[in-house]
Amino acid sequence: MLAYLIRRVGQALLVIAAMATIVFVSIYAVGNPVDILANPNADAKEMAEISARLGLDKPLWEQFGLFVWNALHGDLGRSFVFNEPALKLIIQRMPATLELAFVALIMSIFIGIPLGVWAGLKPDAWSSRTIMSGSILGFSLPNFWIGLMLILLFAVQLKWLPSGGRGPTTSLFGIQVSFLTWEGLRYLLLPAFTLALYKAALVVRLSRSGTREAVLQDYVRFARAKGLSPTRIVLVHVLKNIMIPIVTILGLELGSMIAFAVVTETVFAYPGMGKLLIDSIGRLDRPVIVAYLMMVVVIFVVINLIVDLLYAALDPRVRLQESEG
Amino acid sequence: MSAPILSIHDLKVEFGTRQGVVKAVDGVSLNVYRGEVLGLVGESGSGKSVTGLSILGLIDPPGRIASGSIKLEGTELIGLPEDELRRLRGERMAMIFQDPMTTLNPVLRIDTQMIETIRAHENVSERAARSRAEEALKRVGIPSPAERLLTYPHQLSGGMRQRVAIAIALLMSPALLVADEPTTALDVTIQSQIIAEVQQLCSETGTALIWITHDLAVVAGLADRIAVMYAGRIVEEGDVDPVLDHPRHPYTYGLLGSAPSNNRRGEKLAQIPGMTPSLANLPSGCAFAPRCAFAQGDCSTAPPTLTHDGSRAWRCFHPVPDREDVR
Ligand SMILES: Nc1ncnc2c1ncn2[C@@H]1O[C@H](COP(=O)(O)OP(=O)(O)O)[C@@H](O)[C@H]1O
Ligand code: SF4
Numbered sequence: 001m002l003a004y005l006i007r008r009v010g011q012a013l014l015v016i017a018a019m020a021t022i023v024f025v026s027i028y029a030v031g032n033p034v035d036i037l038a039n040p041n042a043d044a045k046e047m048a049e050i051s052a053r054l055g056l057d058k059p060l061w062e063q064f065g066l067f068v069w070n071a072l073h074g075d076l077g078r079s080f081v082f083n084e085p086a087l088k089l090i091i092q093r094m095p096a097t098l099e100l101a102f103v104a105l106i107m108s109i110f111i112g113i114p115l116g117v118w119a120g121l122k123p124d125a126w127s128s129r130t131i132m133s134g135s136i137l138g139f140s141l142p143n144f145w146i147g148l149m150l151i152l153l154f155a156v157q158l159k160w161l162p163s164g165g166r167g168p169t170t171s172l173f174g175i176q177v178s179f180l181t182w183e184g185l186r187y188l189l190l191p192a193f194t195l196a197l198y199k200a201a202l203v204v205r206l207s208r209s210g211t212r213e214a215v216l217q218d219y220v221r222f223a224r225a226k227g228l229s230p231t232r233i234v235l236v237h238v239l240k241n242i243m244i245p246i247v248t249i250l251g252l253e254l255g256s257m258i259a260f261a262v263v264t265e266t267v268f269a270y271p272g273m274g275k276l277l278i279d280s281i282g283r284l285d286r287p288v289i290v291a292y293l294m295m296v297v298v299i300f301v302v303i304n305l306i307v308d309l310l311y312a313a314l315d316p317r318v319r320l321q322e323s324e325g
Numbered sequence: 326m327s328a329p330i331l332s333i334h335d336l337k338v339e340f341g342t343r344q345g346v347v348k349a350v351d352g353v354s355l356n357v358y359r360g361e362v363l364g365l366v367g368e369s370g371s372g373k374s375v376t377g378l379s380i381l382g383l384i385d386p387p388g389r390i391a392s393g394s395i396k397l398e399g400t401e402l403i404g405l406p407e408d409e410l411r412r413l414r415g416e417r418m419a420m421i422f423q424d425p426m427t428t429l430n431p432v433l434r435i436d437t438q439m440i441e442t443i444r445a446h447e448n449v450s451e452r453a454a455r456s457r458a459e460e461a462l463k464r465v466g467i468p469s470p471a472e473r474l475l476t477y478p479h480q481l482s483g484g485m486r487q488r489v490a491i492a493i494a495l496l497m498s499p500a501l502l503v504a505d506e507p508t509t510a511l512d513v514t515i516q517s518q519i520i521a522e523v524q525q526l527c528s529e530t531g532t533a534l535i536w537i538t539h540d541l542a543v544v545a546g547l548a549d550r551i552a553v554m555y556a557g558r559i560v561e562e563g564d565v566d567p568v569l570d571h572p573r574h575p576y577t578y579g580l581l582g583s584a585p586s587n588n589r590r591g592e593k594l595a596q597i598p599g600m601t602p603s604l605a606n607l608p609s610g611c612a613f614a615p616r617c618a619f620a621q622g623d624c625s626t627a628p629p630t631l632t633h634d635g636s637r638a639w640r641c642f643h644p645v646p647d648r649e650d651v652r
């Protein structure tokens with residue numbers, strides 16, 4: 001177990017180092033931030049001053065060396081625009097995004113699993129066909145369009161829910177969260193649903209195919225021969241087996257939900273990390289962009305590790321010591 | 326003799342397939358008495374499993390029981406509401422299957438899978454159920470049962486898993502156990518141990534046993550009576566020794582006759598030339614006619630009816646002459 005963890009953390013550090021290099025070099029190639037930061041009628045001297053102040057006049061290898069050195073000390077640079085540590089800006093916005101992603105994840109599970117299992121148990125029923133057609137829509141409709149339609153319907157027409165922004169927050173272990181109050185939750189519902197829809201469609205598909213496969217297995221037939229109730233067979237025997245792939249895939253998808261909540265956050269003017277990223281790209285605020293991408297890599301790596309541990313906990317046949325990679 | 330525990334009359338089971346309606350079981354009648362062991366024998370695809378599953382009410386679409394009657398301890402099972410059928414399964418009738426590697430749920434511990442069975446039928450505490458589960462494991466010859474209860478199926482060998490399945494099937498002391506080739510996947514020594522144990526347990530509790538197999542050696546040593554199936558019909562039935570010593574149906578005769586050795590032990594079903602017919606389009610007369618060495622012109626006009634002789638019966642126009650000893 002310990003050896004496994006050490007090996008995994010080693011791999012994780014390698015991935016992070018590789019990402020740091022790629023991200024830094026590729027961002028360097030995109031535009032000159034001074035053009036955007038400087039006053040439109042600034043002369044060449046002023047431009048050079050700004051460039052020197054931000055360290056942009058140094059050659060690439062020197063900038064990169066400095067970046068790595070600082071990163072090792074926990075400093076991912078200061079935002080050109082806000083003149084604050086980039087990491088701090090991102091961490092400030094992180095609870096909002098994490099909260100959004102988790103609510104979306106929970107929604108996708110609670111929508112996806114019951115519908116998928118139902119469709120798997122009754123593959124020929126019209127209700128199941130409807131569910132499966134619905135899941136194709138969930139896959140293919142673009143995120144931003146769903147967001148806009150939800151805003152039109154629930155915020156503009158029915159006026160039930162706010163159209164954007166983040167609701168009032170309360171402090172939970174020192175972190176500002178909004179899901180604890182109804183008023184805060186109201187702001188979360190639409191963006192979380194928008195983000196959840198694609199994943200819910202995925203969960204529907206996974207649960208359906210898992211269920212269809214599981215009900216044909218000998219252990220289900222034996223469970224029926226034992227006289228178990230259909231409810232117990234589905235909720236215990238089938239669900240426990242199909243949860244293994246679902247948890248694995250959803251866990252991995254959580255990373256992408258956090259990282260790419262960008263579109264949803266933009267549509268709903270939701271002040272999370274994704275919105276910060278879009279704003280920073282617009283202003284060529286390199287340190288923030290780099291810090292964001294680094295953060296996302298770290299989140300991905302951590303989630304992957306947790307998923308592996310969870311997978312082993314769910315499936316007794318998996319032993320971590322034996323698994324390669 | 327007292328009333329049979331299981332009485333099947335003219336059972337017909339059909340599967341709707343792309344090739345048409347398949348009559349997997351076509352007019353099977355059987356009686357099984359308390360404490361009796363019936364060997365149900367036949368080549369693969371002859372309808373043995375479908376017969377067994379029909380008894381438990383486990384035929385799923387595209388299959389359906391088209392007609393007939395199945396009575397367990399006097400209760401008609403066909404048409405019984407699903408919930409009442411569920412209560413009988415595991416309690417009055419049980420079934421074990423061929424592959425012990427897939428019969429137990431891989432992600433649930435043995436104790437979970439045993440305790441849930443008891444609690445599906447009886448309102449007992451978890452602790453009482455656990456101690457009964459432990460007792461049941463001990464009875465099927467599993468060493469240190471308390472520890473085994475805490476393991477997952479993959480931690481046990483195939484033989485141990487089949488023993489667990491047997492223990493589960495016998496937990497509620499059912500009146501009938503249907504064993505569908507439960508030792509086919511196991512090696513020979515373990516096979517004979519398990520057969521001996523099941524025989525012992527069933528005779529202790531008076532549980533009637535239907536042992537489905539294609540291994541004549543198993544039937545010879547275990548069964549009181551034998552029923553031979555071909556293409557969804559029982560073609561010969563009777564007490565095990567007379568049927569195996571002097572088979573009257575050419576199919577039974579063929580199974581035994583072309584066996585390589587005169588020793589019944591270790592004998593598998595012999596290869597009879599030809600193929601099992603497609604059930605979707607059976608010949609109009611006797612289904613065995615295309616492969617039968619005794620066939621004559623009238624065999625393909627109509628299906629042969631049952632001929633009774635004392636405790637045995639066969640379905641053939643031109644049976645093997647009596648007293649023709651195959652050994
Ligand atoms: N699920 C099914 N779908 C279609 N046909 C089936 C199905 N199960 C069984 N059958 C038909 O029933 C016949 C008998 O099957 P089975 O009882 O399993 O034979 P066995 O004697 O080998 O146990 C098969 O040959 C097949 O034609
Ligand atoms: S009825 Fe005819 S074809 Fe069928 S088994 Fe008897 S002899 Fe053979």
Ligand SMILES: [Mg+2]
Nearest residue numbers: 373374375505
């Ligand atoms: Mg079979």
